[in-house]
Amino acid sequence: MKTKKMRLILMSLLVIILPLSISGQTDPTGQPGQTAQPQGRSRTQKPPDDISKWTNKTIMWIGAHPDDETLSYGTLSMLKANGNKIIMVWYTTGNKGSRDLTMTSERLAQIRKAESEKAMGELGISPATDTFIWFGYPDGMLEYVPALELTEKICRVIRQYHPDAVFSFDPGSTNTRWHKTDHRASAFITVDGVRAAAYFLYFPSQFTHEGLQPHTVRDFFFYDSRENNYQVDVTGLSEKRIRARAWYVSQFGQGNIKYSGPELDQTRLNNLLKTNTESMAKGDKVYENFRRLTGSMSF
Numbered sequence: 001m002k003t004k005k006m007r008l009i010l011m012s013l014l015v016i017i018l019p020l021s022i023s024g025q026t027d028p029t030g031q032p033g034q035t036a037q038p039q040g041r042s043r044t045q046k047p048p049d050d051i052s053k054w055t056n057k058t059i060m061w062i063g064a065h066p067d068d069e070t071l072s073y074g075t076l077s078m079l080k081a082n083g084n085k086i087i088m089v090w091y092t093t094g095n096k097g098s099r100d101l102t103m104t105s106e107r108l109a110q111i112r113k114a115e116s117e118k119a120m121g122e123l124g125i126s127p128a129t130d131t132f133i134w135f136g137y138p139d140g141m142l143e144y145v146p147a148l149e150l151t152e153k154i155c156r157v158i159r160q161y162h163p164d165a166v167f168s169f170d171p172g173s174t175n176t177r178w179h180k181t182d183h184r185a186s187a188f189i190t191v192d193g194v195r196a197a198a199y200f201l202y203f204p205s206q207f208t209h210e211g212l213q214p215h216t217v218r219d220f221f222f223y224d225s226r227e228n229n230y231q232v233d234v235t236g237l238s239e240k241r242i243r244a245r246a247w248y249v250s251q252f253g254q255g256n257i258k259y260s261g262p263e264l265d266q267t268r269l270n271n272l273l274k275t276n277t278e279s280m281a282k283g284d285k286v287y288e289n290f291r292r293l294t295g296s297m298s299f
């Protein structure tokens with residue numbers, strides 16, 4: 001009888017101890033939530049660090065049109081507030097994106113530049129305190145600009161500003177990501193130019209005549225991706241994001257059909273803010289999503 005009781009106690013102890021020993025396996029990454037890799041299999045890449053902790057870094061955002069920044073501007077705003085340096089680069093003026101029959105390309109180019117500057121201003125980023133670079137190509141025509149010319153330009157800005165991270169349209173990893181015109185060119189030219197910047201044999205006159213140095217970018221945040229693997233919580237910036245987006249009067253809402261700016265549509269903005277307040281009260285979260293790639297030249 002005594003032996004039987006002892007056996008029962010031992011069995012009960014085993015039931016408690018076994019699961020503890022399995023879940024307590026040593027994690028090679030040292031990170032909570034990471035699964036240990038079985039022997040003989042390659043380890044997963046080290047988890048990327050938390051962008052919300054970054055400070056004193058240089059961040060370069062590159063996009064095709066004045067409004068493409070809306071896909072990542074909460075993240076850029078957070079980075080700026082945390083003491084990072086922001087460089088914004090637009091390939092085109094966006095001077096074709098209107099359905100207003102009274103609009104001209106020249107006027108639209110001016111309107112859209114001002115809209116992006118005001119929007120970014122809402123997020124704490126402005127030409128006065130940060131670097132805004134406009135290459136000034138016509139909207140919709142980027143694919144017809146010589147790729148060599150564009151690649152050299154991107155290479156130059158990378159060598160001038162030495163960014164720690166680049167934000168770009170996603171060219172895709174294993175498969176090409178299809179984008180509409182300009183976004184396609186922006187995605188591919190950007191990664192080509194960034195790659196060229198690392199090797200001194202590309203565009204050597206940038207060293208001999210311009211005094212620049214090679215630079216390797218080691219962190220990429222690809223926006224407008226179908227392979228998102230990284231989220232940034234921008235819930236705290238939800239109202240600012242809405243206020244910023246309201247400045248693109250020529251793009252979002254009726255202003256695209258009949259331009260009514262530069263004043264923003266206050267009624268539309270109030271409605272969006274009201275919806276946001278209700279959403280926040282419910283505890284909703286707002287994220288910006290990226291395909292993040294860490295490590296140099298790994299695309």
Ligand SMILES: [Zn+2]
Nearest residue numbers: 064065068183
């Ligand atoms: Zn665009």
